[in-house]
Amino acid sequence: VNMKTKLIICCLFFFIFSPADGDSNPFSLDKTADLFSSFMSIFSRSFQKSARILSRDRSNFEVPDVVMEELEKISESCLTFEEHKKLANDTENDADQLYRVLHFNEELLKTATEIIGFTELRAVLGFSPPKPWTNSNEIKSRVPANATIEQYYNANESRHRNRILRYSLEDKQVSSAVKFLDKRFPVIRDAYTKSYKHNWDGKKKIDRKIVDDMLDLYDTVYDSIDFRIYDLTRRSKIEECKPKKDT
Ligand SMILES: *[C@@H]1O[C@H](CO)[C@@H](O)[C@H](O)[C@H]1NC(C)=O
Numbered sequence: 121v122n123m124k125t126k127l128i129i130c131c132l133f134f135f136i137f138s139p140a141d142g143d144s145n146p147f148s149l150d151k152t153a154d155l156f157s158s159f160m161s162i163f164s165r166s167f168q169k170s171a172r173i174l175s176r177d178r179s180n181f182e183v184p185d186v187v188m189e190e191l192e193k194i195s196e197s198c199l200t201f202e203e204h205k206k207l208a209n210d211t212e213n214d215a216d217q218l219y220r221v222l223h224f225n226e227e228l229l230k231t232a233t234e235i236i237g238f239t240e241l242r243a244v245l246g247f248s249p250p251k252p253w254t255n256s257n258e259i260k261s262r263v264p265a266n267a268t269i270e271q272y273y274n275a276n277e278s279r280h281r282n283r284i285l286r287y288s289l290e291d292k293q294v295s296s297a298v299k300f301l302d303k304r305f306p307v308i309r310d311a312y313t314k315s316y317k318h319n320w321d322g323k324k325k326i327d328r329k330i331v332d333d334m335l336d337l338y339d340t341v342y343d344s345i346d347f348r349i350y351d352l353t354r355r356s357k358i359e360e361c362k363p364k365k366d367t
């Protein structure tokens with residue numbers, strides 16, 4: 121997908137999703153600012169990724185079609201307000217609860233998705249699991265020429281993190297959201313593992329190019345989950361959601 125197409129896709133999401141949310145005050149400043157920040161976050165990630173790929177040999181790593189089809193399950197599903205409250209660990213039943221919980225969960229679930237993606241990537245490449253979650257994300261601008269491949273990976277992973285976060289999350293919150301996703305949407309972890317293994321079978325020796333390509337592949341999988349999570353945390357989606365019998 122080239123840069124121009126990405127841009128068009130970004131704009132389309134912006135227009136499709138913004139008026140569709142059944143909020144009683146759709147033009148509140150807060151909401152517009154949040155929407156803008158979501159948009160900027162997608163835009164800046166796509167932009168950085170295109171710039172990275174253009175500046176070196178193109179990656180031909182891709183997400184298998186079957187994975188894309190399986191991810192549809194997220195869009196076909198929904199979460200009830202009860203599930204959202206539990207996930208957010210929010211027991212204050214006040215008038216702002218719905219809005220507060222949905223916003224918080226959007227970010228929490230995206231962060232959990234990110235951690236799942238990095239955990240699986242590190243496992244496939246044979247590196248140690250991610251450190252406990254922190255909001256800080258300093259970026260190392262230089263890796264010494266003699267850095268090991270794992271040090272190179274560590275230095276670059278942070279460039280692929282979502283760097284526009286509104287909430288300060290704790291590791292225990294993120295871990296509990298990871299457990300929630302593994303139970304409720306196992307398709308997320310599967311999507312990462314299948315995509316990584318489809319493109320790199322572990323037989324070819326890891327070099328920096330493979331690390332770069334795998335991190336870009338991580339981005340592609342993340343992007344296909346990101347907008348579905350956004351959709352799960354829309355107010356209109358919760359309102360039409362009936363509790364599932366099997367959960
Ligand atoms: C990986 O990190 C190093 C140092 O931080 C940087 O020079 C290099 O450009 C990064 N690679 C990519 C593909 O961003």
Ligand SMILES: *[C@@H]1O[C@H](CO)[C@@H](O)[C@H](O)[C@H]1NC(C)=O
Binds near residue numbers: 266268
């Ligand atoms: C790289 O070289 C420097 C000295 O030039 C040394 O201090 C460092 O330990 C080396 N790192 C690795 C991973 O070998």
Ligand SMILES: *[C@@H]1O[C@H](CO)[C@@H](O)[C@H](O)[C@H]1NC(C)=O
Binds near residue numbers: 209
């Ligand atoms: C949920 O909230 C309670 C009470 O504030 C707290 O003790 C607990 O650690 C929280 N759990 C998580 C996973 O954040």
